[in-house]
Amino acid sequence: MHRLLLLLLAPISLLAAPSSPPAPSVPSYEVELTGTPDGRTWSGRETISFTNTAAESLPEVYVRLWGNSRGCGSVVVTGGTAMRDCTVVKFPLKERLEPGKRASISFDVKLTAPDREDRFGRSGEFSFFGNALPVLAVRDAAGWHLERDVGIGESFYTVAADFAVRLMHTGNLAVPSTGVLSDGVAIARQVRDFAWAAGPFRTTSITSPGGVTVRTWATPTVTADAVSSARADAAAALDEFGRRFGAYPDHELDLVLNDRWTAFSGMEYPGFVLLISPKSPVVHEVAHQWWYGIVGNNEYADPWLDESFATYATDVFEGNHRAGCWPGTLPVAITRDMGYWGAHDTSYGTFVYTYGSCMLHELERLIGTPAMERLLATYAKTHWHGVVTPAAFKAAAQAASSVDLAPFWRDHGIG
Known part of the structure; x- marks a missing residue:
């Protein structure tokens, strides 16, 4: 994403990057919403099904209402218990969900595009529902990921899921969305979120x-x-x-x-x-359809794993190899999390986008273009619809080259 930098209003706690597979997993979403004639408000029912892929039983799950991150009330869920802020709802399960077992939760939901020209907002006759639909939170070795949106970039972390969303309305509206329509239902397989817009x-x-x-x-x-x-x-x-x-x-x-x-x-x-x-x-x-969409990551813990890669891919598409782009030893590692960048918002774009993509160009110059191309193709294939970590990328890079990359990671602040 390219986003203007907004001032952080509160400190953010730092959470560790995941070191074990995320759970619960294999989620599916069934949603049926009816919109007002102007397409601004949508209400209906949502069901989320999931499998406990953890090694221990789960007593509850959490749902993220990211649409409330800039003000409560835009996303209203009936059921569950609001936690800490209005972007988290806790749903206790009827009984503990044992490993390998599947369960579901259902709730009524109402979404109203707020009065702001934003990815979830209203612009004239048009309404936009980005990061609006409630989605299942992720749990891994660091626990449940309930990080706040810090106001710049993205702090999202989801696993690939199947969505079946019916958006019904009576107005003279076009309603583009994620997925492909089939009998009035937008079907999307193995995606990390679902978004739509409404208007003429x-x-x-x-x-x-x-x-x-x-x-x-x-x-x-x-x-x-x-x-x-x-x-x-x-x-x-x-x-x-x-x-x-x-x-x-x-x-x-x-x-x-x-x-x-x-x-x-x-x-x-x-x-x-x-x-x-x-x-x-x-x-x-x-x-980004590849770097985060297909090859996922925890965008709060490791924003460089998608933004640096998307920027590098754009450079390659444009034939821009960024010769001489690396400025030398950096005062801050590009691998810092969004808690840090939210508190240092003026540095976020320079380090995560510019220096992050430059690091990848430097890696290409070190191992050679053919090896870099093989690396990225293999890395994407290996983690297709999965979730990657910095360690996973470093391992993939080392496997693609006979050059010892330890000095490179050290010199470029990749811990």
């Missing part, structure tokens, strides 16, 4: 040479040239990244273009991207 969008589509449909959904003041440029860039990037990192697993990508957002320039969701027009970071957000 203008829509167009093309199919990339690789066979992926790119649909655009634009607000009225977005120019036809801006739409055409974003559509063409996305199609080219989908095919290029598919060749480099593994074929894009879906048949469609939706681009939603608006020229009124002030809090961000682009935000990625599975198969669904919000873009500021006309100067939108299209290729970067498409790269």
